[in-house]
Amino acid sequence: MNTKVETTSFYSGEKLGFHRKKREKKPKAKIHWTVGLVITYVFLVFMLVIYLAPLLWTFMVSFKTNAEIFTSPFTPPRILQLGNYIVAWTAGHLGSATLNSFAVSVITLALSMFLGATISFALGIMRWKGQTAVLTYFMMGMMIPVHCVLIPLFTRFAHMGLSNTLTGIIIPYLTFSLPTVIFIMTGFFKSLPHELIESACIDGANIYQIFWKIAVPLARTGFFVTGMMTFIANWNELLLAMVFISDDEKKTLPVALSKFVGPYNTNYSQMFAAIVLAIIPTIVVYCCFSNQIVDGLTAGAVKG
Amino acid sequence: MEKLLRNKKAIALFLGPGLVLFTLVLFIPILQSIYYSFCDYNALTPPKWIGLQNYKELMKDETMGIALKNSMFFLIFSCVSQLVMGLVLAGLVTNIPKGRNLFKNVIYLPCVLSSAALGLLWMFIFSPKLGINQLLAKFGIQGPLWLMDTKGFIILPMWVVGFVSLWQYVGQSMMLYMAQISGIDKSLYEASYIDGCTKTQTFRHITLPLLKPMVGTAMSLNAIGSLKFFDLIYNMTEGGPNHKTEVLATHLYTQGFKYFKYGYASAIGVVLLVLCLVCTFVIQKLFKDDNL
Numbered sequence: 082m083n084t085k086v087e088t089t090s091f092y093s094g095e096k097l098g099f100h101r102k103k104r105e106k107k108p109k110a111k112i113h114w115t116v117g118l119v120i121t122y123v124f125l126v127f128m129l130v131i132y133l134a135p136l137l138w139t140f141m142v143s144f145k146t147n148a149e150i151f152t153s154p155f156t157p158p159r160i161l162q163l164g165n166y167i168v169a170w171t172a173g174h175l176g177s178a179t180l181n182s183f184a185v186s187v188i189t190l191a192l193s194m195f196l197g198a199t200i201s202f203a204l205g206i207m208r209w210k211g212q213t214a215v216l217t218y219f220m221m222g223m224m225i226p227v228h229c230v231l232i233p234l235f236t237r238f239a240h241m242g243l244s245n246t247l248t249g250i251i252i253p254y255l256t257f258s259l260p261t262v263i264f265i266m267t268g269f270f271k272s273l274p275h276e277l278i279e280s281a282c283i284d285g286a287n288i289y290q291i292f293w294k295i296a297v298p299l300a301r302t303g304f305f306v307t308g309m310m311t312f313i314a315n316w317n318e319l320l321l322a323m324v325f326i327s328d329d330e331k332k333t334l335p336v337a338l339s340k341f342v343g344p345y346n347t348n349y350s351q352m353f354a355a356i357v358l359a360i361i362p363t364i365v366v367y368c369c370f371s372n373q374i375v376d377g378l379t380a381g382a383v384k385g
Numbered sequence: 386m387e388k389l390l391r392n393k394k395a396i397a398l399f400l401g402p403g404l405v406l407f408t409l410v411l412f413i414p415i416l417q418s419i420y421y422s423f424c425d426y427n428a429l430t431p432p433k434w435i436g437l438q439n440y441k442e443l444m445k446d447e448t449m450g451i452a453l454k455n456s457m458f459f460l461i462f463s464c465v466s467q468l469v470m471g472l473v474l475a476g477l478v479t480n481i482p483k484g485r486n487l488f489k490n491v492i493y494l495p496c497v498l499s500s501a502a503l504g505l506l507w508m509f510i511f512s513p514k515l516g517i518n519q520l521l522a523k524f525g526i527q528g529p530l531w532l533m534d535t536k537g538f539i540i541l542p543m544w545v546v547g548f549v550s551l552w553q554y555v556g557q558s559m560m561l562y563m564a565q566i567s568g569i570d571k572s573l574y575e576a577s578y579i580d581g582c583t584k585t586q587t588f589r590h591i592t593l594p595l596l597k598p599m600v601g602t603a604m605s606l607n608a609i610g611s612l613k614f615f616d617l618i619y620n621m622t623e624g625g626p627n628h629k630t631e632v633l634a635t636h637l638y639t640q641g642f643k644y645f646k647y648g649y650a651s652a653i654g655v656v657l658l659v660l661c662l663v664c665t666f667v668i669q670k671l672f673k674d675d676n677l
Contacts, residue, residue, distance in 0.1 A: 112482045117584075121477050125488050128474070131552070132491050138516070139506050154519045196403050203399035208390045215400065222411055224665055226613045228634050229654040232421060232647050233414035256410040259403065278390075288395045317499040319616045320634070324642055335501035339620055342505045349509070359502045367497055371490040374497065379560040382606060383599075 136360075143353035150349050165354035169341065173355050174329050178337035179362070185247055185333060186315045189254045193311050194304055196255070197262030202292050204263070205270030206278065216267065222260035227253070231324055238325065250325050250333070254318065258311040265384045269303035270296060306377045313378075316363070334359055415658075422655045426648035439652040448628045449653070452636040456612060458539050459632065460664070462547045463554075463611040464604050470551060471558030471603060472596070476588055478559065479566050489563070493556035500553060504620030507549045508532065511621075533626050542622050542630045550617055554610065558603045565599040566592060601672025608664045612657060633657045 112118075142150050143165055144158040170176050203209075204216050234253060235244065243249035273296065281291050297304075319335040326332050332340070338359045342352040367374060422439055424432035443449050478488050495503060510516030511531035518528035534541035569592065577587045615634035618624065624631040624639065631639070633653060641650030 118481070121481060125477060125481070125484075129488065129491055132494065135506060135510055138510075151514065154515070155523075196406070199399040200403040203396050206390065207392070207396055207399075208387070209393075209396055215404075218412075219403070219407060222407065224609070224661055225411065225415060226609070226634075226657055226661055228613065228615075228637050229418050229658045230411060230414035231637075232641055232651050232654070233417035234410065235642075236647070237414070252406075253410055256406055259407070263403075282389055288389055288392045291389075292399075313497050317501070317616075319499075319501045319619070320638065324638075335499050335616070338499075338505065339501050342620075349515070352505070353509070356502050356506050360498050363498055364494070367490075367494060371493075372486065375490060375493045375560060378496070379557075379564050382557060382561060383564055383602065 136364075139353050140357055143350060143357045145350050147348050147350050150353075162350060165348075165350045166358065168348075168351050169355035169358055172351075173341035174332060174337050175334070175341070175355060175358050177330050178332050178334045179358075181247060181331060182316055182334040185251055185254065186312050189251050189258060189315050190308055190312050192251070192255050193258045193262050194308055197259055197266050197307065198297055198300070198304070199292070200259070200263050201266035201270050202296055205267040206273070206291075206296060207288075216263075219260055219263045222257060223264065227257055227321055231321065235324060244325055245327050245331065247326075247331060250322050253321055254315045258314065261310060261381070262307040265307050265381060266300065266303050268384060269300050273299055305373075306381045309374060309377050310381045313363075418651045418654055421648050421651035424648045424651075426646075426651075428645035428647070432648065435648075439649050442649065443652055443656070448631055448636060451628060452631040452633050452653075453656075455543055455630060456614070456633045456660075458543055459547060459550070459611040459614055460608055463550060463607045466547070466551045467555055467558045467607045468600065468604065470555045471562050472593075474555065474559040475562035475566060476592070479563055480584070489556075489560070493560060495553040496556045498553075500616040501620055503549070503553055504617040507545075507617075508621045511545055532622050535626060535629050540629055546617055546621055546630065549621070550611070550614070553617075554607070558607065561599055561603045561606075562596060565596050569595050597672060601668055604672065605665055605668040608668060609661055612661055612664065633660075 138155075141157060142154065144161045144163070146162055149158065200219070204212055230253070238244045238249050243252070277295055277299070278291055281295050286294070317335060318333070319339065322333045322336045323339070326336060329337070329340075338355055341355050346352055421432055423434060423436060425435045425438070426432035474492065478485055478492075481488075512518075513528075513530055513533070517531065521528040529541065531545050532542045573591050574587060577591055582590070613634060614632050615638070618630060618632050618635050619638070622630040624635045633656065637650050637653040637657065640646045640653060
């Protein structure tokens with residue numbers, strides 16, 4: 082997490098698979114099976130089992146009755162108990178929680194993209210004294226854990242009537258998402274070819290037009306990467322939402338889930354159904370765009 | 386052109402909202418938090434200056450000792466295990482001829498899932514009568530109480546949670562190393578092949594040294610992440626049994642939002658903040674200064 086901003090264009094579209102060319106058909110190279118390669122594959126398949134088995138097992142037992150989980154945990158369910166899902170969805174408030182999480186994540190995403198873009202534009206493209214100092218000030222947020230500001234924020238928001246509202250969690254989410262966005266986007270703007278901005282100047286564009294018509298469209302890849310990081314982080318956030326929200330109807334997904342699945346609940350299959358409901362949206366999206374997501378998040382982490 | 390890029394009004398407009406937000410939501414609360422840590426402050430009374438009293442109590446607090454020990458354990462465990470497993474997986478997955486994307490994507494999957502949900506999922510798998518223990522029972526083995534055992538210096542539940550966090554986040558380390566490996570000049574490998582190096586030698590003498598800067602990045606991500614560790618512990622053990630698996634973040638949560646001891650919780654927060662800053666600083670010094 083160094084604050085040095087490199088000027089290489091790491092985020093060229095190809096790296097993220099946007100302009101990926103149709104894969105050329107390679108002449109089918111015969112795999113040369115050596116002992117080492119076989120051991121490698123055995124090990125990797127074993128890893129695959131460790132990764133998928135818990136998820137698949139949860140999925141399977143979520144369709145069983147509570148008694149079945151204890152008597153025959155590893156056989157497929159006799160009758161699909163869809164009722165588990167209905168109970169989890171309604172009694173666990175998972176429906177409203179999903180909506181809340183979605184609203185919070187999307188609003189935070191939009192705001193952080195907009196603010197991040199304007200700030201990074203001022204830091205990366207415009208020229209003035211004290212840029213490094215301001216960038217460092219924003220970077221502070223990457224090193225400070227959210228736990229440290231929980232108590233002052235909580236008491237302050239309680240005074241302002243913001244506790245127990247979704248706005249009350251959007252504001253800190255936005256603040257803690259921005260440093261990474263600013264860091265990556267500033268690097269991105271700095272790597273843009275200077276001639277583009279020069280020629281826009283000559284054509285008589287003003288600074289806002291340069292921002293909106295030149296810099297922002299060119300930084301699409303950067304928005305994609307940082308937007309995804311922001312969305313995933315806020316979609317999964319637990320601590321802050323748990324502290325700030327107490328009404329059942331306003332809870333976000335991780336909070337509602339943690340509350341429904343707990344020591345006071347005794348119906349295991351319903352709890353398993355709730356877990357499945359909570360992670361299935363992410364899994365579906367991940368399955369569709371896994372390559373872009375993995376590469377994008379990695380690109381973000383490399384910079385962050 | 387120069388004049389355009391030095392437009393003061395535009396700069397103020399672009400930076401203003403962000404600076405105000407940061408100052409109000411981050412900078413002032415941090416100062417407040419430090420101030421509160423020197424105060425007697427709870428939900429009912431306003432803060433009253435008591436000097437170092439909170440920190441003195443922290444030193445005597447047994448749970449704080451456990452929390453600090455556990456957080457340190459996580460810090461070391463996750464740095465070491467992620468480094469080793471991340472490198473091994475990255476090395477293996479880049480060198481297989483087929484199925485690279487499949488392995489990569491599956492191992493990365495838990496990174497994007499909610500650690501709250503995964504914590505609950507593993508809590509069931511390691512619970513006394515479900516999951517692993519049911520599997521072990523098939524072979525006639527009586528499984529241990531994975532999340533409730535309290536024997537030893539580092540108790541079993543901590544290793545279990547450590548394993549789950551490794552399971553969840555090793556994909557990220559792996560991907561970081563893979564990104565770095567794919568950036569290494571192919572001609573270096575060709576040269577080593579011509580010189581007759583084995584694959585292991587190539588990995589040891591070419592790949593590893595060139596990965597060093599990335600080790601720094603990955604490690605500081607792991608270190609900060611493991612200090613902030615909350616979701617998994619909260620959902621798997623809730624700090625129990627008897628506060629034996631408490632970490633700094635859960636201790637702060639319990640003191641601040643269950644007992645409403647704001648001043649005391651702020652002091653824990655300050656300890657956490659200092660640890661994070663020290664970690665970032667040390668790792669940067671160790672890995673970042675050369676060859677970047």
